[in-house]
Amino acid sequence: MPVFYYEAFNGKDKVSGEIEASNKAQAVNMLKTRGLVVVKIHLKKEESLRSSIMSKLFAPRRIKLKDREIAVLSRQLGSLLLAGISLVDAISTLADEYKSSRIGHVLQEVYDYIVNMNMRFASALKKTNSFPIIYINLVRVAEETGTLDSTLIVLATFYERRAAIKEKLKSAMIYPIMVGIMSIAAILVFMLIVVPKLKTVYSGFGKSLPSITQFVINISDFIYHNWLWLVLGVIAIYLLFRFVIKTFYKARLFWHRFLLRIPLVGNVLMLGEIVQAFRAFYTLFSNGVPIVQSLELSTEVITNEYIKQFVIEAKEQLEKGVSFSKALEKSDLPGVLKVMIRVGEQSGNLDTMIKTYLDMAEEELNIKIDRMVAAIEPLSTIIVGSIVLVILLAMYLP
Incomplete structure (x- = not known):
């Protein structure tokens, strides 16, 4: 959107600044609604290609707030609004409190967009590129329904739980x-x-070594003489793997499906993704976002493409008029979740049933994680011990 530079009077002083608008007439009207008398206004000159590239190269990176930071910001902002403080004053207060921090920089940017460019809160949040799309959409709904204060508290709780699960x-x-x-x-x-060292000792024996001993010595010699190439090879394979997974959807889908099949780890990954996705869905749906949009936005928190595929397919089925439970019927999602969604649809308490499932699933996730960690230590000890034992036996056979 074009940016206009303006100079105007506010009744007392001369002020200047920039404003985004479709055309000059719209910019003047927007300034008039702020009580300003426009003296001069013109389209801001476009940057040259070279200066544009240089500014992008050396411009400060956009701050992507972490879940914990979003939770803190939301709870404090929501509390100030509940106390009767206006949104602009609340943002200004928190921007001063967190001055020079990541949160402070973002809040100051939000404040400038609202005050200087007459943006709504949700639009200002989107402009910063610091907040998730789920957050922005829920704030937009809250602004329209007049429930911004309570919604911010809900969002704080959501991101606190999300951060805890991710950690x-x-x-x-x-x-x-x-x-x-x-x-x-x-x-x-x-x-x-x-x-x-043992090889040096055995070299003076003057007799042939057992085949397993010679095999271990050959491996040792190969690693010793080619360690640099082996390290470079491992790095190259890792980088190639990352490139393939990032570039090709089918490769990524295969890898993500494979991860879910790994013993001990797979169940934890599956349940963790489901809890995060449906916690997002519940937060959106229970706060007035339509079911299709809630499901679509909840895919933003899913990192596993195999699971995301189920949710996207379910969203497409919902758009065709199929019930939510029917849309998830053929997916690999937990049977308990599918049953509770069906019961919730039939009773008209879908959000309540999903919340009940999430409370149970989070508890189950904690148990699964503890069991996984408890099982890995003895398992790894057995595997490593077995390998070392084979090496020792091979070297002491002569």
Whole structure:
């Protein structure tokens, strides 16, 4: 949209600034609604291609607020609105309180859009590119229905729970990765330090070694003499894998489906994605967003393409007039969830039934994560111990 530079009187002083509008006439009318008498107004000059590229290269990156930050901001802003403070004053107060922080920078930007460009709150949030689309849409509905204060508290609760689940899932996934890295490191120590020393001892025996011992020595020599190429090869394979997964949808779909089939880990990933997606759906639907739009927006929080596919297909079925429970009937979503959705539709309490399921599912997710972590440690010990034992036996056979 074109940007106009203006100079005007507000009754006391001369003011200037910029405003977005479709044309000059609309810009003048927008300024008049603010009580300004326009003295001068003109279209802001377009940047040259070179300056445009340079400004984009060196412009500060847009701040994407984290879930915890959104939760804190929403709860405090909602509390100020419930206390009777106006939206503009509440934003200004919090911007001053969080000055020089990420939240403060974003709030100051929101304040400028509302005050200087006459934007509504939801539009200002969208303009910052700092908030999720779910958040913006729910704020837009709240502005239209006059429930912004209570909706912000609801959003705060949603993002607090979402952050807690993401943090628990992240820590649960990091644990097996760290165990794997430590296991590989332990095996490499044996292959690169212990085995070469024993090889030196055996070289003076003057007799042939057992085949398994020679096999272990050959592997040790190969790693020792080609470690740089092996490291570069691992990095290249990793980068190629990431490129393929990011670029090709079918490859990504296959990989995400494979992840859900991994013992111990798959069930945790599946339930974690479902809880986050349907918590988003419940938050939107229970606050007045139509069911189709709620389902569409809830896909924004799903990172697994295989699960996202079910939700998208269900949304398309809903658009054709099929019931929600029928749309999910053939999906791999938990049977309990599908039953509770069907009961909720029949009783007219869909949001209540989904909330009941989510409360149970979150508890189940915590239990599954604890069980997974408890099972990984002894399992990894057995695997690594077995490999080390084979190496030791091979090297001490002679």
